[in-house]
Amino acid sequence: MTRSYYDARPSKFEAVGNGSYIYRWDIQEEAAPQQIMAEGEDQPAAESSRTQYSCYEVIVWASVSSNKITEAVIRAMWDANYEQKLINEYNAANLGVYGGSKSSDEAKAKIASYKDFLAARAALKAQIDADCAELNIE
Numbered sequence: 862m863t864r865s866y867y868d869a870r871p872s873k874f875e876a877v878g879n880g881s882y883i884y885r886w887d888i889q890e891e892a893a894p895q896q897i898m899a900e901g902e903d904q905p906a907a908e909s910s911r912t913q914y915s916c917y918e919v920i921v922w923a924s925v926s927s928n929k930i931t932e933a934v935i936r937a938m939w940d941a942n943y944e945q946k947l948i949n950e951y952n953a954a955n956l957g958v959y960g961g962s963k964s965s966d967e968a969k970a971k972i973a974s975y976k977d978f979l980a981a982r983a984a985l986k987a988q989i990d991a992d993c994a995e996l997n998i999e
Contacts, residue, residue: 864915888916927993951975
């Protein structure tokens with residue numbers, strides 16, 4: 862998923878006006894280099910830094926709920942096939958399919974990949990829950 866960029870700090874939640882809403886998360890302030898070009902010159906006359914903001918965002922259609930936002934964000938970050946692949950590899954690793962045992966390096970890597978996914982997903986859900994509480998979205 863790619864980040865979106867703004868010149869001003871974007872809101873976490875915004876009505877688009879057509880029945881949809883934009884939910885934004887992981888909003889970060891960044892310094893962006895800026896080159897000032899003199900007319901007719903090939904090289905920059907000066908360089909400066911400006912502030913920009915980046916974030917991830919998804920569109921959610923009314924009626925908005927914490928569950929709908931969570932589902933939209935999770936599907937935007939990871940498609941269902943990726944999640945299913947991790948689950949299958951995790952189960953296969955626990956059954957000893959990789960490397961002949963659950964304790965092989967390959968099996969441990971598959972198990973760790975799924976655990977990392979679950980941790981990232983839990984952190985994202987916690988962020989969404991906190992944002993929804995702040996925004997009074999149930």
